Amino acid sequence: MISDYTSTSYQGEIIPFPSTGSFLSFPSFIQKGMGIENYMLLLNIENEPSKRKEKVYFFEANTRNLMGSIDVFSNYLNLIDLDQFCFDSGDLPIILCKKMSFVPLFFSTEKKGKFMSLEHTHPPASFAVHGERFLIQKYIKNFWFEELKI
Amino acid sequence: MIRNLNKTLNKFSLFFQPITKKPYSSSSKISDLFFWRVDENWRTYFDLLNIVSIMGGSSKKAEIIFFDQNGFLLFTEEINLNGLSKKTLDIAYLLGKNNIGSSISFGTFAIFHLSTPEIIFNSNSYLSDRGYVSYKYRSSNLRKYVHGNYDAVAKGENSLKMLTGSSFFKRKYNLQYSLERNSNYEIVLINSTSRNQKITLDFSNGIDSKPIFSTFELPIRALKISKLSNLDKNSHLSIKSNMTMSRPIVFSYRKNDFDVFHG
Numbered sequence: 394m395i396s397d398y399t400s401t402s403y404q405g406e407i408i409p410f411p412s413t414g415s416f417l418s419f420p421s422f423i424q425k426g427m428g429i430e431n432y433m434l435l436l437n438i439e440n441e442p443s444k445r446k447e448k449v450y451f452f453e454a455n456t457r458n459l460m461g462s463i464d465v466f467s468n469y470l471n472l473i474d475l476d477q478f479c480f481d482s483g484d485l486p487i488i489l490c491k492k493m494s495f496v497p498l499f500f501s502t503e504k505k506g507k508f509m510s511l512e513h514t515h516p517p518a519s520f521a522v523h524g525e526r527f528l529i530q531k532y533i534k535n536f537w538f539e540e541l542k543i
Numbered sequence: 544m545i546r547n548l549n550k551t552l553n554k555f556s557l558f559f560q561p562i563t564k565k566p567y568s569s570s571s572k573i574s575d576l577f578f579w580r581v582d583e584n585w586r587t588y589f590d591l592l593n594i595v596s597i598m599g600g601s602s603k604k605a606e607i608i609f610f611d612q613n614g615f616l617l618f619t620e621e622i623n624l625n626g627l628s629k630k631t632l633d634i635a636y637l638l639g640k641n642n643i644g645s646s647i648s649f650g651t652f653a654i655f656h657l658s659t660p661e662i663i664f665n666s667n668s669y670l671s672d673r674g675y676v677s678y679k680y681r682s683s684n685l686r687k688y689v690h691g692n693y694d695a696v697a698k699g700e701n702s703l704k705m706l707t708g709s710s711f712f713k714r715k716y717n718l719q720y721s722l723e724r725n726s727n728y729e730i731v732l733i734n735s736t737s738r739n740q741k742i743t744l745d746f747s748n749g750i751d752s753k754p755i756f757s758t759f760e761l762p763i764r765a766l767k768i769s770k771l772s773n774l775d776k777n778s779h780l781s782i783k784s785n786m787t788m789s790r791p792i793v794f795s796y797r798k799n800d801f802d803v804f805h806g
Contacts, residue, residue, distance in 0.1 A: 399800035421590035426684045454627035485629045503685040512688035522694045524668030536599045
């Protein structure tokens with residue numbers, strides 16, 4: 394991503410998701426301060442070349458408060474303004490979607506592109522090494538889908 | 544035929560030399576070796592998440608262990624966690640609190656969570672923190688994030704074990720980024736294997752031109768920052784070593800700003 398002043402990048406790759414996928418992310422990237430804006434880019438490419446609409450929910454982890462929800466589309470780069478959900482600087486957002494998978498990218502900028510930051514979160518399986526990591530991922534997703542009752 | 548034999552041997556070595564080795568004990572916790580830098584231009588931060596509670600368990604503390612650039616232990620500190628809230632650790636503050644002066648301006652740190660969720664044991668797995676480091680440069684208020692690079696080090700009851708595998712044969716890691724002419728870069732490599740490594744950086748800018756090599760020794764847990772200034776052409780970097788994975792952290796500078804990423 395390039396502005397007149399600077400550029401920012403992340404290393405990533407994507408293989409098309411099955412349309413049965415889901416999404417859970419715990420991003421810590423929201424920054425506060427004068428002139429700082431925070432966005433999320435939800436990138437979806439699916440095996441099925443169609444355009445589906447689903448809902449993504451935004452919760453605060455400690456209180457389990459629902460901060461908002463937004464419609465997103467498959468085979469699309471969904472741009473979401475994160476500041477609209479009014480998370481505090483110590484909050485841990487939980488962002489989830491039961492029926493669509495994404496590569497979640499988080500973009501912050503200060504002074505309209507003078508300084509920029511871009512990074513992605515790992516899927517929940519990254520909290521574990523070796524063993525049945527994807528069983529762990531399924532467990533974490535089920536735990537939070539039940540806990541947040543969506 | 545020799546080429547085929549090499550390919551077969553490489554496949555064989557990949558099977559027996561995994562990128563991440565297993566820790567000694569099932570209760571070990573794993574962390575990346577995160578790169579920190581603190582001086583008049585730089586501040587480093589770490590977003591500590593309560594990953595045990597995220598996994599349905601309960602945890603009130605984590606431990607942070609600091610090392611200098613040569614891999615020597617500086618200090619250990621316990622950090623209180625506050626439910627599921629994010630805790631942004633200011634590395635400069637922690638260094639100052641533990642009397643680490645400005646003579647040491649970069650190194651690594653590891654984060655170990657002090658309990659293990661049940662699902663980790665039940666899945667024959669290990670808990671790992673490969674979380675998010677951020678850097679602030681000069682006057683900017685914005686922190687630039689980069690995620691953990693490796694499952695680098697395990698902590699058992701009384702010992703640390705380096706987890707990145709070493710290969711019988713030299714391996715090449717090609718940076719997935721094109722280095723741009725007239726730009727400045729820093730390539731940060733950390734040795735998270737259990738032996739000293741001889742590493743060669745090969746900057747190549749096309750078939751006609753002569754590659755630029757830089758070779759150095761990297762002791763266990765040590766790190767090296769290789770500076771690259773004003774390339775005359777766009778270039779590619781490949782890293783040759785016996786590490787099963789030698790993905791670097793890259794700092795790229797443009798005007799008064801920087802970017803940080805894994806390549």
